[in-house]
Amino acid sequence: MTLDEIERAIALAKSRGLAELECAIGHGGRLKVIVNRPHKAVAIAAAAPRPVKAKSGIRTRYFGVFADASPAIRVGDTVTEHQIVGFLELGEIRFAIQAEKAGRVAAKPFKAGDLVGYGETVFEFE
Amino acid sequence: MIEVLTTGAANSIQDLGRNGRFDIGVSRSGAMDRLSLMIGNALLGNELNAAGLEIAIFPFRLRFDQPARFAVTGAEGAVTLAGRPLPPRWAASAAEGETLVIAPPDRGARVYITFADGIDVEPVLGSRATDLKSGYGGLEGRGLKRGDRLDVMPKPPMRAFGAALDPFAALDFTNPLPVRAVPAAEHSVFSADARKLFSRWSWRVTQEADRMGYRLEGPELKLERRLELMSHGILPGTIQVPPSGKPIIQLADANTCGGYPKIATIIEADLWIVGQAGPDSRFLFTEVTPDEANAALRRQRHEIDALARTVEVARSLAG
Structure with missing residues (x-):
């Protein structure tokens, strides 16, 4: 996991209005991001990430x-x-x-x- | 051990040369492009003065009989290790049995191959440099021959990397190469026209260009009055003007004294450019003061030291 990826996770949590985001990272580790003040509640459906096709x-x-x-x-x-x-x-x-x-x-x-x-x-x- | 597979007799072992014995007629010798040799040594964490190979005759091929670390710097052209191309100013490791091939360069005249911990030959008068003119130093005082075997330190593989520092970036070999020079002792004895011509003419390197010196082609540089000089000390970079009026740049293997009037001395920081200029290259001389010459040399050494320090940090991080 790189700093860049951690920053992206924080940005994702903020943009979705989430107070907390936890995900699995390489080698059995877990990353937990806690955002202090979620702006607003959002529908769960909206938080589902859109599939992104990785460019080669x-x-x-x-x-x-x-x-x-x-x-x-x-x-x-x-x-x-x-x-x-x-x-x-x-x-x-x-x-x-x-x-x-x-x-x-x-x-x-x-x-x-x-x-x-x-x-x-x-x-x-x- | 490494074994030389293809070479010319003008290719030789060189370090930074013999200093401090000019008074007894011992020439400096050493790399014609000291800057590139130092970059090659810095890339390997060597002493900057470690001995490497100066390659002026191409193609050159050598085989590694053991794993080793090496760097290729100086003139730029096709360089391959076991068929894989290597970028310019590059340090890499070779596996046992791999062959390094240096093709005739596209830019510059001399390629330097350095090895981790240098080439282990016996120093003569404090240097491992080959004095080809006097026949001592390096490998039996001669150039390299096919079948020569040289001792280098066995080293485990490392991640290849290169020098960001690129002295060649500023050089355009299709145009006259800018070279800075300090006026020499007899500068004021040359005619006003000669002094003007010296710094305005684009001087061409003739075929008479080797490790001892380069004869230049251009207009005749005339003296204001006849001059009888005692024999005096000269250095690599001294530009003499013999009675023909055509200047000669004295270089690494030059005699340590001479009797011709001197118009200028090429500054140490720019001598590497002369070493990288083959026949038919052109020089444009710019006059500078001794202070400017010293400042230029300090800047250059600072850049090499910075490279050496960065390599040291990278090596300590890599373990």
Whole structure:
């Protein structure tokens, strides 16, 4: 579980007007979010999350400042498994972002110099 | 051990060179691009002065006979380990039997391969650098040959990473390379035209360019008056003007003294650019003061120290 995911859980609880939200997280753990003042009561039906289809693509395993591979990967390019598609820079060092599987890039939400968080999709596949 | 599979005789073991013995005629030698060697050493947590390989003749191939950690820095081009491409300024680990291949670079002239804890050869006069001209240091004082085997430390695998610090980002090899220089002792004896030309002409590196020095092609630089000079000390970076009027940059393996008038000295912080410029590259010299030269060197060392510190933190976190 990352900070980002905890923040999303808090935001979800607030937006649904829930006072408390508890969910299972990896390795048998549980996360409990308690929001002090729920704004209003809501119908249970409205709280049911809408199914979200996870987009396939390349997600980060670190945080850092995005830097392009050389040459830069662009929308429409095909990448192969294990290909280095970009870098995440942390101060003076950089780690490779590698494609876990092959695919064709449909979207590239980040550009060089952007700050990227854990688990963000840096390349979306078609 | 690593074994050299493909090489040229101009490829050699280099560290930061021999300092402090210029008075007895011992040249500095050492890496022509000291900055890239230091980045390669910093990436591996080495002493910045650890010995690595300077590759100027391509392709170069070596095989790891044991697991090892290495970094490839300097000139940028196709580099593969067991067929997998490596990004520029990259540190990685090799498994036993894997081959590292360095193709002719697209940008720059010299590639540096460093190894965790350096290459273990006996230091001569306080340095592991090869002095190719005088024939000592490094591996029996000579360049690398096919079949040479070198001692490097066996190391377990690590996650590969690279340097964000990118000195090449500012260089455009299709245009004259900006190089800063401090006016030298005889600068004022050159004619006003010569002094103007020196800092305005785009000087071309001729085919006579090696670890001893580069001859430059351009207009004749004339002296205001005849000058008889005693033989005097010179350093890597000194730009001499022989009677032909065509400047020579003295470099790593240069003699420690000479008698030609000197128009300028390339600053230490920019000497790596000269080391990365092959024949037909062009230089545009900019005059700076000694204070500016020292400040530029301090900034560069600060960046390398910052890289070394970040690597140290990353290694302690990774265990």
